[in-house]
Amino acid sequence: MSTSAATARAERPRLLERITASSSWTVYALLIVVFVGILVMNPSFGEPMSLMAFVKKAAPLIILAIGQYFVIVSGEFDLSVGSLVGAQVVIAARLMDGEDSMTWPVMGIMLLFGLAVGLVNGLVTTLLKVPSFITTLGMMLVLYGAIRLWTGGAPTGALTEGFRQWGRGGLFGSPGEFQVPYALLIVVVLGVLAALLMRRPYGRTLMATGNNDVAAAFSGAPVWWVRTRAFLLSGLMATVAAVLIGGYAGVTAQVGQGLEFVAITAVVLGGVVLGGGRGSVVAAMAGALTLEALFTLFNQLSLPSTIRPAVQGVIIIAAVAYAAVPRRPRRRATAEPPSSAEPSSPVDPPSRPKEPAAT
Amino acid sequence: MTTTSTSRPSTPVVEPILRLRGIGKEFFGNSVLRGIDLDVRPGEVHALVGENGAGKSTLMKIIAGVHRPDAGTMTLDDAPATFTSPLAAQVVGVSTVFQEFNLLPERTVAENVYLGREPRRFGLVDAARMDRDTSELLTELGLVGISPWMRVGSLSVAEQQIVEIVKAVSYDARIISMDEPTAALADQEVELLYELVRRLKERGVAILYVSHRLKEIFDLCDTITVLKDGNQVITTATADITPDQLVRTMVGREFSGYFPEKDPTTVPGEVRLALQGVGNTQVDDVTLEVRSGEIVALAGLQGSGRTEIAHGIFGIAPFSRGRVLIDGTEHTLTSARQAVRAGLALVTEDRKAEGLALGQSILANARLVLDSVTPRTSGSRARRIPGILSSLDLVARSAETEVQYLSGGNQQKVVLAKWLVTDPDVIVLDEPTRGIDVGAKRAVYDLMRELTADGVAVLLISSELPEVVAMADRILVMRDGRLAGELPAGSDEETVMSLATGAGEESAEHVAVDLSVLAEHPEALAALPGASDAAHRPGGQPADRPVQQEER
Numbered sequence: 001m002s003t004s005a006a007t008a009r010a011e012r013p014r015l016l017e018r019i020t021a022s023s024s025w026t027v028y029a030l031l032i033v034v035f036v037g038i039l040v041m042n043p044s045f046g047e048p049m050s051l052m053a054f055v056k057k058a059a060p061l062i063i064l065a066i067g068q069y070f071v072i073v074s075g076e077f078d079l080s081v082g083s084l085v086g087a088q089v090v091i092a093a094r095l096m097d098g099e100d101s102m103t104w105p106v107m108g109i110m111l112l113f114g115l116a117v118g119l120v121n122g123l124v125t126t127l128l129k130v131p132s133f134i135t136t137l138g139m140m141l142v143l144y145g146a147i148r149l150w151t152g153g154a155p156t157g158a159l160t161e162g163f164r165q166w167g168r169g170g171l172f173g174s175p176g177e178f179q180v181p182y183a184l185l186i187v188v189v190l191g192v193l194a195a196l197l198m199r200r201p202y203g204r205t206l207m208a209t210g211n212n213d214v215a216a217a218f219s220g221a222p223v224w225w226v227r228t229r230a231f232l233l234s235g236l237m238a239t240v241a242a243v244l245i246g247g248y249a250g251v252t253a254q255v256g257q258g259l260e261f262v263a264i265t266a267v268v269l270g271g272v273v274l275g276g277g278r279g280s281v282v283a284a285m286a287g288a289l290t291l292e293a294l295f296t297l298f299n300q301l302s303l304p305s306t307i308r309p310a311v312q313g314v315i316i317i318a319a320v321a322y323a324a325v326p327r328r329p330r331r332r333a334t335a336e337p338p339s340s341a342e343p344s345s346p347v348d349p350p351s352r353p354k355e356p357a358a359t
Numbered sequence: 360m361t362t363t364s365t366s367r368p369s370t371p372v373v374e375p376i377l378r379l380r381g382i383g384k385e386f387f388g389n390s391v392l393r394g395i396d397l398d399v400r401p402g403e404v405h406a407l408v409g410e411n412g413a414g415k416s417t418l419m420k421i422i423a424g425v426h427r428p429d430a431g432t433m434t435l436d437d438a439p440a441t442f443t444s445p446l447a448a449q450v451v452g453v454s455t456v457f458q459e460f461n462l463l464p465e466r467t468v469a470e471n472v473y474l475g476r477e478p479r480r481f482g483l484v485d486a487a488r489m490d491r492d493t494s495e496l497l498t499e500l501g502l503v504g505i506s507p508w509m510r511v512g513s514l515s516v517a518e519q520q521i522v523e524i525v526k527a528v529s530y531d532a533r534i535i536s537m538d539e540p541t542a543a544l545a546d547q548e549v550e551l552l553y554e555l556v557r558r559l560k561e562r563g564v565a566i567l568y569v570s571h572r573l574k575e576i577f578d579l580c581d582t583i584t585v586l587k588d589g590n591q592v593i594t595t596a597t598a599d600i601t602p603d604q605l606v607r608t609m610v611g612r613e614f615s616g617y618f619p620e621k622d623p624t625t626v627p628g629e630v631r632l633a634l635q636g637v638g639n640t641q642v643d644d645v646t647l648e649v650r651s652g653e654i655v656a657l658a659g660l661q662g663s664g665r666t667e668i669a670h671g672i673f674g675i676a677p678f679s680r681g682r683v684l685i686d687g688t689e690h691t692l693t694s695a696r697q698a699v700r701a702g703l704a705l706v707t708e709d710r711k712a713e714g715l716a717l718g719q720s721i722l723a724n725a726r727l728v729l730d731s732v733t734p735r736t737s738g739s740r741a742r743r744i745p746g747i748l749s750s751l752d753l754v755a756r757s758a759e760t761e762v763q764y765l766s767g768g769n770q771q772k773v774v775l776a777k778w779l780v781t782d783p784d785v786i787v788l789d790e791p792t793r794g795i796d797v798g799a800k801r802a803v804y805d806l807m808r809e810l811t812a813d814g815v816a817v818l819l820i821s822s823e824l825p826e827v828v829a830m831a832d833r834i835l836v837m838r839d840g841r842l843a844g845e846l847p848a849g850s851d852e853e854t855v856m857s858l859a860t861g862a863g864e865e866s867a868e869h870v871a872v873d874l875s876v877l878a879e880h881p882e883a884l885a886a887l888p889g890a891s892d893a894a895h896r897p898g899g900q901p902a903d904r905p906v907q908q909e910e911r
Binding site: 202205 | 738
């Protein structure tokens with residue numbers, strides 16, 4: 001059968017094609033390159049202890065990248081997450097004030113606060129039609145100012161041990177020895193949930209909304225609520241990131257500063273297109289990991305940390321420029337004469353097994 | 360294909376400047392042009408005509424250097440010519456005036472004409488010389504109303520068009536292609552363009568003229584080439600063909616057998632959708648019923664309020680007056696979501712802007728309504744999608760192909776699939792066959808018959824009168840936001856048209872009709888100087904201008 005032969009011919013380059021066709025393959029390649037670079041500079045980085053230390057450091061950014069991914073893929077931005085992380089840590093320290101019994105109630109308050117910020121961002125953007133760039137920029141300034149006003153400039157109070165363990169501690173083994181960090185577990189769980197969510201109807205609708213919100217609305221999607229939920233998820237992720245950062249780094253006045261741009265850089269590095277509708281959440285997480293690894297590499301190259309913003313700027317511009325290059329359709333491995341009876345075969349139901357290649 | 364050589368005394372046979380031989384082009388596997396032979400001669404106006412999607416625009420873009428042909432050769436002055444870009448074509452004397460102007464509205468006429476190659480003096484732009492040169496060009500072409508220092512944004516559409524042509528002439532163009540140059544012009548402005556075309560002809564410029572308006576083709580052109588579905592049907596001297604013959608050549612299909620016959624066992628049942636005196640800012644006092652198993656057509660001109668009815672029913676731009684009843688129950692629908700829940704489906708007019716998420720896969724698009732409205736059950740209901748897609752004969756490499764790479768017809772099938780999977784009771788089809796190929800059209804017609812056989816109520820909004828007349832059980836005609844009347848099945852197109860235009864009234868002067876209307880009634884041409892239609896493009900290509908509305 002000539003059609004099955006043609007199908008088989010088209011199937012062969014599938015694996016390589018599939019890897020290179022997805023816009024995110026570059027981030028995985030880059031991740032490997034950077035890791036190899038670090039290991040060459042410092043072979044001890046490969047030891048379990050230092051790897052786990054790296055994971056603890058990278059976890060908050062990966063989680064922020066997940067939240068930012070939802071918002072970006074829906075076609076919006078969330079610039080308020082850095083300020084939100086800062087606000088959450090300061091709120092936690094002030095309200096707990098070292099009181100162990102307050103750990104859980106305060107974490108509950110933080111959760112509500114994060115969701116509230118996301119809700120306001122979402123509703124102002126979708127219902128009042130303020131561009132999210134402006135909404136969340138405003139939110140960033142409001143949080144930044146309000147927290148300083150409230151604390152009088154310097155954060156007060158202290159985080160409890162029970163709170164800090166999430167960012168610092170781990171399972172199995174005692175502190176000082178090898179442990180599986182809570183941060184790693186949280187990242188894995190959230191990552192899996194996020195990837196599953198994107199395969200659910202909500203994730204598909206979110207993606208379609210980012211691609212063409214008019215078509216989504218005409219298809220019956222409640223576009224305002226779809227986008228608002230993305231902001232809620234972003235607020236939620238910022239809250240989790242704040243718990244980890246507070247635990248890992250403690251309370252300072254600068255905590256969270258600039259994190260929104262790091263998160264956006266990470267997402268963009270993962271091949272997620274600004275403007276929405278394209279990119280995977282796993283690639284966004286890989287982008288965050290790559291960025292954190294890149295910073296580690298810079299440390300080992302003894303580059304000053306002040307180089308980071310410049311590198312982020314270059315990455316954002318380069319990634320957006322790369323995404324703007326028109327992508328060629330991936331199809332038609334072989335050129336058939338236009339007069340041939342069937343130019344291509346009708347869609348096969350995915351469930352139907354492919355006919356074996358004619359040999 | 361026949362190539363009749365011209366025998367008119369007014370156009371002696373001259374050697375062509377540009378020769379096309381066997382030109383073919385395909386987009387993503389869809390062949391849109393096949394074996395085109397074209398001779399373009401100096402001092403000759405050569406019309407390129409055909410229905411929407413016949414391949415005129417693609418051929419023009421090949422000549423302009425926008426697209427490269429996949430087959431065949433082009434020779435300019437007997438030397439092989441391959442234009443790598445519009446600029447490369449322009450430099451050797453082949454200019455194209457597209458429907459969308461490439462003009463800077465805030466700059467003067469002279470600045471626009473010499474944009475990018477301003478004469479210089481001491482390193483600065485020599486504005487005086489630029490104005491002088493432009494002024495000379497304008498005088499040469501007999502254009503008195505335009506001055507070099509005028510701001511382009513202050514000119515009328517016709518004058519802007521002329522600036523584009525002047526710009527082409529300033530490149531010493533020997534061939535100028537014009538893509539529906541009169542489409543956006545008012546009648547009195549057209550004369551200005553005619554005059555310019557005649558002057559260019561006298562100067563020995565070859566003109567390729569794409570138009571839908573038969574009157575100007577016969578007024579202006581020496582030679583006519585007819586394209587149909589990517590093939591060259593005929594090339595003939597204008598003197599050797601009548602408007603009647605030309606229309607037949609263009610449409611060239613047997614209407615009987617083209618539309619599927621109605622199954623005699625399908626009879627209208629219960630009223631599924633009823634509008635009672637509905638209205639909003641766009642439409643007023645519309646009362647209609649669509650029964651199960653019935654196809655009701657909503658005919659009318661562009662802008663008569665047909666799409667607004669669809670948007671009103673679907674809750675996108677809700678009605679503010681009157682009642683909407685679905686299966687006898689009154690509904691107040693204020694969003695598409697509620698409409699879907701009530702069992703409605705709307706295949707929108709603008710497939711790319713309103714129907715599809717172009718960057719997503721076929722499957723993702725086909726699932727979109729289920730995912731959006733009934734997320735709980737979408738997974739299991741979506742299993743039917745592959746079957747629906749193959750029953751529509753969708754041609755694609757896999758269900759994961761992004762819909763932006765499909766032809767217009769296949770994209771439309773994806774839109775249909777996403778609604779069919781919801782099992783609607785009432786389906787509103789707004790221009791369902793616009794810009795899709797004949798095979799896909801047939802699939803849409805077959806589908807409409809199948810849906811009615813299954814008891815679905817179909818409201819068909821269409822500008823294609825043959826389609827309206829052949830498919831509908833009843834025809835409702837709209838005019839100026841109101842129902843102008845109802846006609847039974849089998850009414851002839853002329854009756855529909857006169858109801859839509861308010862026959863005999865002055866508004867008929869600016870009527871927008873589809874060419875296919877003229878297939879049956881070429882004599883109506885004289886009454887319709889403003890004949891034009893909405894922009895349809897060959898499959899898979901972006902529509903490159905918005906729908907023209909001729910009513911002012």
